[in-house]
Amino acid sequence: MIPLLICSVLMLAVIGERLYFYHLTMAQPLKETKEPELIVANLRKGLPVLHTIISIAPMLGLLGTIGGLIKSFRLIGAAKQLASPAEMGVGIGEALITTAGGLIIAVVATIFYNFLTARLESYVAEYNLSLKEVAVGEAP
Numbered sequence: 001m002i003p004l005l006i007c008s009v010l011m012l013a014v015i016g017e018r019l020y021f022y023h024l025t026m027a028q029p030l031k032e033t034k035e036p037e038l039i040v041a042n043l044r045k046g047l048p049v050l051h052t053i054i055s056i057a058p059m060l061g062l063l064g065t066i067g068g069l070i071k072s073f074r075l076i077g078a079a080k081q082l083a084s085p086a087e088m089g090v091g092i093g094e095a096l097i098t099t100a101g102g103l104i105i106a107v108v109a110t111i112f113y114n115f116l117t118a119r120l121e122s123y124v125a126e127y128n129l130s131l132k133e134v135a136v137g138e139a140p
Contacts, residue, residue, distance in 0.1 A: 001064060001097070001098060001101065003060045004057065004060050004061065004064070004098065004101045004102055004105060007053050007056065007057050007060065007105050008101075008105050010049065010053065011050065011053050011105060011108065011109050011112075014046045014049050014050055015050070015109075015112045017046065018046045018047075018112075018116055019116075021042070021043070022043065022116065022119055022120075025039060025042070025043060026119070026123055029126070029127070029130070030123060030124070030126065030127035030130075031127055031130045031131070036127060040120070040123075040124060043120050043123070044120065047113065047116060047117065047120075050109050050112065050113040050116075051113060053105065053106070053109045054106050054109045054110050054113060057101075057102045057103075057105040057106040057109065058102045058103055058106050059102070060098075060102050061098045061099045061100070061101055061102020061103060061105075062098075062099065062102065063098070064094065064095065064097070064098020064099065064101070064102070065095040065096075065098055065099045066095075067094065067095070067098070068091045068092060068093070068094035068095030068096075068097075068098065069091060069092070069095050070091075071090070071091035071094065072088050072090075072091030072092055072095075073091075075087055075088060075091065076088070
């Protein structure tokens with residue numbers, strides 16, 4: 001659960017920072033800036049982190065699942081008599097919680113990754129359209 005906690009804190013930090021940065025940066029049209037390439041590069045920062053979290057959170061959840069099931073099976077193997085359902089439930093509960101945690105983190109990260117990527121693409125498309133309009137207006 002510790003790696004999932006780290007992923008969730010990192011995800012929330014990146015999402016919060018990116019939303020704030022996008023809000024500040026996209027208030028001004030890209031065509032009015034001096035260095036549009038630099039601004040777009042700065043807008044892309046943090047997106048690879050979200051993409052990585054999307055990829056690894058479910059896998060970390062599955063690792064937790066495996067750990068929980070191993071605990072349950074060790075309990076069965078070590079018992080000279082039938083293990084109690086309550087003792088078995090601890091390992092199975094751990095397995096289910098880590099799986100759910102990994103999936104929840106990945107779903108939230110995917111939603112915000114797609115939102116931020118769409119906002120960025122829209123911002124750049126608006127800039128490209130404004131460049132085409134200027135080029136068409138200058139043509140003889």
